[in-house]
Amino acid sequence: MLDEKDLQAIAQLMDSKxxxxxxxxxxxxxxxxxxxxxxxxxxxxxxxxxxxxNNLLDWAEDASIQITPLFKKAK
Structure with a gap:
């Protein structure tokens, strides 16, 4: 049967492993x-x-409704 020393040795071995x-x-x-x-x-x-x-999509939706020329027409 295992005594206290044997159990401690096994515990130390397990800890090291x-x-x-x-x-x-x-x-x-x-x-x-x-x-x-x-x-x-x-x-x-x-x-x-x-x-x-989402902000850009809202802006693009609003911009598509409005007709705003990008450049002024030359006369």
Whole structure:
């Protein structure tokens, strides 16, 4: 049967074997956090772009109704 020393030795061995896995998971978590921040920035930027496009579409619709010559005719 296993005694306390054996269990501690097994626990230390498991910790040493799992250390690289834990470090890699920590690295993945950091990268995921950066990606989530980037996605939030993209969402904010897309809202600004969508608003600007809608304004341009409204302007184009209004401009198509009005007949405004671009240049004055030469006499």
């Amino acid at each position: 799992l250390k690289p896995v834990n470090e890699r998971l920590d690295s993945i978590d950091e990268r995921l956090d950066k990606m989530q921040d980037g996605i939030e920035t993209l969402k904010d930027d897309s809202k600004v772009t969508r608003n600007a496009v």
